[in-house]
Amino acid sequence: MTVFFADLPRHAFLQYAxxxxxxxxxxxxxxxxxxxxxxxxxxxxxxxxSVLGGMGAAFFVRAVLGWEGVRPLHxxxxxxxxSALVIxxxxxxxxxxxxxxxxxxxxxxxxxxVIFIARTPGYAEELMGYLFGNILMxxxxxxxxxxxxxxxxxxxxxxxxxQFQAVCFDEEFARLRGLRADLYYLLLLALTALTVVLLVxxxxxxxxxxxxxxxxxxxxxxxxxxWRMMLLSVILCALITSFGLAASYGPxxxxxxxxxxxxxxxxxxxxxxxxxxxxxxxxxAGASAARPVDSARVTD
Amino acid sequence: xxxITMEDAAFGYDGRPVLEHVDFQVQRGDxxxxxxxxxxxxxxxxxxxxxxxxxxxxxxxxxxxxxxTARKRLGYMPQHHHLDDRFPMRALDVVLLxxxxxxxxxxxxxxxxxxxxxxxxxxxxSEHRLxxxxxxGQKQRVLIARALAADPEILLLDEPTxxxxxxVEADFYDLLRGLSRxxxxxxxxxxxxxxxxxVESVVCVNRTVAVHPTSKLTGDTINALYGESMRIVxxxxxxHAEDA
Numbered sequence: 333m334t335v336f337f338a339d340l341p342r343h344a345f346l347q348y349a350x351x352x353x354x355x356x357x358x359x360x361x362x363x364x365x366x367x368x369x370x371x372x373x374x375x376x377x378x379x380x381x382s383v384l385g386g387m388g389a390a391f392f393v394r395a396v397l398g399w400e401g402v403r404p405l406h407x408x409x410x411x412x413x414x415s416a417l418v419i420x421x422x423x424x425x426x427x428x429x430x431x432x433x434x435x436x437x438x439x440x441x442x443x444x445x446v447i448f449i450a451r452t453p454g455y456a457e458e459l460m461g462y463l464f465g466n467i468l469m470x471x472x473x474x475x476x477x478x479x480x481x482x483x484x485x486x487x488x489x490x491x492x493x494x495q496f497q498a499v500c501f502d503e504e505f506a507r508l509r510g511l512r513a514d515l516y517y518l519l520l521l522a523l524t525a526l527t528v529v530l531l532v533x534x535x536x537x538x539x540x541x542x543x544x545x546x547x548x549x550x551x552x553x554x555x556x557x558x559w560r561m562m563l564l565s566v567i568l569c570a571l572i573t574s575f576g577l578a579a580s581y582g583p584x585x586x587x588x589x590x591x592x593x594x595x596x597x598x599x600x601x602x603x604x605x606x607x608x609x610x611x612x613x614x615x616x617a618g619a620s621a622a623r624p625v626d627s628a629r630v631t632d
Numbered sequence: 633x634x635x636i637t638m639e640d641a642a643f644g645y646d647g648r649p650v651l652e653h654v655d656f657q658v659q660r661g662d663x664x665x666x667x668x669x670x671x672x673x674x675x676x677x678x679x680x681x682x683x684x685x686x687x688x689x690x691x692x693x694x695x696x697x698x699x700x701t702a703r704k705r706l707g708y709m710p711q712h713h714h715l716d717d718r719f720p721m722r723a724l725d726v727v728l729l730x731x732x733x734x735x736x737x738x739x740x741x742x743x744x745x746x747x748x749x750x751x752x753x754x755x756x757x758s759e760h761r762l763x764x765x766x767x768x769g770q771k772q773r774v775l776i777a778r779a780l781a782a783d784p785e786i787l788l789l790d791e792p793t794x795x796x797x798x799x800v801e802a803d804f805y806d807l808l809r810g811l812s813r814x815x816x817x818x819x820x821x822x823x824x825x826x827x828x829x830x831v832e833s834v835v836c837v838n839r840t841v842a843v844h845p846t847s848k849l850t851g852d853t854i855n856a857l858y859g860e861s862m863r864i865v866x867x868x869x870x871x872h873a874e875d876a
Contacts, residue, residue: 340864343797367720369716369719369720371716406664454822493737494728494736494738495732495734498719498727498729499725500719501716501719501721502715502729504710504860505710506729506732507684508684508708509704509729509730510703510733510734514732552718556720556722556760557720557721558720558721558725564816568821
């Protein structure tokens with residue numbers, strides 16, 4: 333940890349990594365709150381894995397066909413949005429089972445990515461970076477794209493905060509009040525897709541879902557409204573990514589994996605804390621204390 | 633003045649009829665209860681009125697318009713078991729959703745109306761309590777307040793008596809009776825004791841619809857509706873409380 337802070341002023345790549353972690357945390361905390369409360373983490377998982385297909389394709393096109401303007405992140409954005417749209421339409425209108433379609437997109441996206449990368453000469457090590465993240469390799473160009481995506485996500489949420497809340501809490505009622513609930517749901521999935529792409533830069537395809545859900549889940553244990561949950565979740569996410577990055581640097585551990593393990597530790601600690609706090613309040617450590625909602629229930 | 637008209641309306645899923653030959657009218661100021669066996673089509677009747685499902689035959693008119701157009705003038709309290717009981721919203725946030733617009737934030741007037749609506753259902757002072765931490769009966773009141781916050785002309789309630797503690801039932805009758813003086817109220821209820829004490833007429837739903845005044849709600853009508861011999865039990869004195 334001390335090595336990290338000693339080297340931070342000297343190495344630009346460490347500064348880029350830290351800034352990326354902080355930028356990513358903004359969208360992660362806000363959208364993570366929706367993913368947790370609307371219970372769409374499996375959808376987010378499907379989208380994040382399908383992103384590998386897009387990155388692989390962009391990588392292939394760039395190296396083999398020589399299209400220099402195409403970057404893996406462009407492919408990631410395209411794949412994430414297409415997956416979100418397909419899953420969204422299936423869940424709204426389709427007759428197929430939603431989870432089957434998500435699983436298909438999850439696996440096919442990854443498979444396409446692996447094939448494209450295998451067909452691109454000499455770059456097999458890139459695959460590891462996409463799968464598990466390489467926040468230390470991030471370039472200023474990519475930070476610009478990350479910042480732009482961040483801004484798009486946050487501005488949209490600021491504009492439609494109440495409408496998203498209405499649709500997530502009670503879709504039918506929102507529809508009865510004249511909201512285009514379908515469109516808001518698709519928009520929410522699109523924002524989830526963009527946030528997934530942001531997180532892929534930090535922790536890679538495989539571990540996105542941890543960062544998207546765990547800080548928000550911890551915040552959800554304590555927050556009493558949506559915006560408070562978002563705020564707390566952003567703060568937690570920023571602390572966890574910064575801590576994971578710093579802790580991984582000295583012993584030369586993979587940064588993405590260290591960040592995810594840190595998130596898991598915070599989640600576990602919060603659950604334990606919550607249980608003891610509830611037991612302390614009610615004076616019992618029984619099963620009912622594990623669900624504070626019940627113990628706090630008041631009869632009319 | 634007639635506010636809801638159904639003429640020979642029908643609805644079915646995948647060719648299986650749920651409701652057929654529904655002819656009935658609701659007048660402004662009516663206080664009606666929809667009763668009938670499970671699967672008889674009570675909720676479907678509400679959904680037809682709200683325009684959430686389209687009739688497969690016949691017509692439905694609400695406030696002289698198509699239900700999809702009229703539904704912003706309706707207030708709806710759904711059953712709350714489909715709502716996530718861990719959603720981080722305070723009671724006031726839930727009530728405010730009655731004021732939601734297709735775009736844009738809430739204003740001061742929305743907040744004031746939401747606070748009044750909470751007071752109307754007897755929950756003043758509970759604005760900042762977490763919706764998840766409320767009892768079943770209190771949740772129902774919050775959802776009624778959400779419907780009232782939209783200033784509806786007709787109030788539709790799906791099973792408002794389902795989760796009530798017997799101690800608060802009396803208050804609840806008073807609340808609904810008070811509301812029925814200002815609004816047209818339709819409620820779905822299984823509770824025939826509640827129905828016979830409170831409402832003016834019952835809408836009996838079992839594949840089709842028949843309207844009876846409550847005073848004529850005899851054993852024969854109930855048997856005809858439920859298709860078997862039912863015993864009417866007044867359970868004002870029951871000791872068992874569902875919600876305790």
